Amino acid sequence: MTVHPGMGGPGMGGGGGGRGGPELRLAPGQKADVRRVLALFRPYRRTLLAVLALIALGAAAGVVSPFLVREIVDVALPDRREDLLLYAVGGLIAVTIVSSALGVTQAMLSTRVGQSVMHDLRVAVYGHLQRMGLGFFTRTRTGEIQSRIFSDIGSMQAVVTNVMTQIVSSGAGILMAVVAMLALDWRLTLFSLIALPFAVWMNRRVGSRRRVIVKQRQEKAADLSAGIQESLSVSGILLGLTMGRTRALVDAFTADSRGLADLEVRSEMAGRWHMAVFTTLMALFPALTYLLGGHLLLAGGGVTIGTLVAFIALQSSLFPQVNGMLRVAAQVNSSLALFTRVFEYLDAPLTVVDAPGAVALDPAQVRGEIRLEHVDFTYPGAESPSLHDIDLTIPAGRHTALVGTTGSGKTSTGYLLARLYDPSGGRITLDGHDLRELTRESLAASLGVVTQETYLLHASIAENLRFARPGASDAELVAACEIAQIHEHISSLPDGYATVVGERGYRFSGGEKQRLALARTILRDPPVLLLDEATSALDTATERAMSGALDAVSRGRTVISIAHRLSTIRDADQIVVLSHGRIVERGTYAELLAAGGSFAELAARDTDPAER
Secondary structure: OOOOOOOOOOOOOOOHHHOOOOOOOOOOOOOOOHHHHHHOOHHHHHHHHHHHHHHHHHHHHHHHHHHHHHHHHHHHOOOOOHHHHHHHHHHHHHHHHHHHHHHHHHHHHHHHHHHHHHHHHHHHHHHHHHOOOHHHHHHOOHHHHHHHHHHHHHHOHHHHHHHHHHHHHHHHHHHHHHHHHHHHOHHHHHHHOOOHHHHHHHHHHHHHHHHHHHHHHHHHHHHHHHHHHHHOOHHHHHHHHHOOOHHHHHHHHHHHHHHHHHHHHHHHHOOHHHHHHHHHHHHHHHHHHHHHHHHHHHOOOOOOHHHHHHHHHHHHHHHHHHHHHHHHHHHHHHHHHHHHHHHHHHOOOOOOOOOOOOEOOOHHHOOOOEEEEEEEEOOOOOOOOOEEEEEEEEOOOOEEEEEEOOOOOHHHHHHHHOOOOOOOEEEEEEOOEEHHHEOHHHHHHHEEEEOOOOOOOOOEHHHHHHOOOOOOOHHHHHHHHHHOOOHHHHHHOOOHHHOEOOHHHOOOOHHHHHHHHHHHHHHHOOOEEEEEOOOOOOOHHHHHHHHHHHHHHHOOOEEEEEOOOHHHHOOOOEEEEEEOOEEEEEEOHHHHHHHOOHHHHHHHHOOOHHHO
């Protein structure tokens, strides 16, 4: 949509996640050719062979009928041979029954293959996106991603489900019909095929034109989907209402929808006049064939009435097959734009991946010592670095706090610690292991993150908590919630832990959502905790009540706090002050206050009412 409220995805803090390069573009030389599309069917080649066999049998059965008709016209009726007439009619009935049965079986198998390919594509794209770095999602709208998974892949359904069988079926039918027609009369056959080169040339032009239009249509549909997702979310509705932009949003949606409708019409009508000319030409051929065949018959050219009738029957079978083949070819040509958009995501490089031979740490054996060794970091596409020469040791089992003004690099450091990005220079280690040499799964199990912007699923409280540990018992849920000071509130709800939290947790206050997020992380029991202003939405009384609980759960763990409210880090063992991506001070709360430097300035500006 042209005018819409931009709603970012969940991230740590409000910092560098949004910094990045331009939106994803197709790499040079990257394309969706027919061979790559056909490769999608490779896992189902056995089923496809069965389909091909059924198609061949159906095509062979289809050319039997004209010869039976010729026998009836040229032999059975003139010679009054009732037995031959009965056999021929019985053969026609049998061919019809067999063809129908073969068609149903072939349709069932081909549909299964097509839907399996669709399933594989959806899973491949979703799985690949799950492994993409955070930077991709900060540059790409959620609605755009949804459009490619559902709209683009959904639009492929007709091609993926029917294209293989249609091509083979039409090809086999054309081959059988042409062979049978040649067996009847080669002169009539050549006459029937005279317009074929023109039809192929015309079809290629139509397909190329439709491919451009389809690409434009899908891009417009993706924009529309992204606008809907953003403007009709809870945040989008609140923004539209409070800013008085409801009418502007409706007008923008109307304009985009009208543009999409116009592209749909252009897509449907592309090449229709060309095809109408070809269809008209094909409709004239039977009459012209009667004229040519009649001339040959009257001139004693070896054409009988039965031959002419049988030939017209084959011709009536041939032309729809040719038309179907051309239609499928145009469909494949235009659908390559859809495959290109899907392959664009599948070919997007993974920026954070497990190294070959990556080590899987046992969280129970992790001590939690973290070292940042001369770390530099620049967001993809950014001109200046966000972190420069960060050299820091975070002792195991101790509480380290990162503080600084907005843009100082606190959140960027948190991203690197959670390995949402990799450093541009230097390295980060956990118990001596470079984070890049650990499996992402074991790192996630060893380091629990609670972000400033909490994200809750549209599910029950219990389901949200068990997202961290699917096998957690009810007692474990209660214990985690008691530590997070949220159990009493949950118990007061009519449905208790079965209460649905609503879209993004909007049925709960900011403080309640953050306590649920804390409980969810506590449930995982990680040896390292990264708290990105995890208590920012709590009132002073609740924050003080939680501090003792957090102290208890933090005992024996490595805790890293990214703090804005300095009252939350008074008891930290080490406070690191960042400014413009560099460490400028470090020490305890009292030491830094006494030094009268950057930290003292931050403390003086601290707006916590308890500090006034």
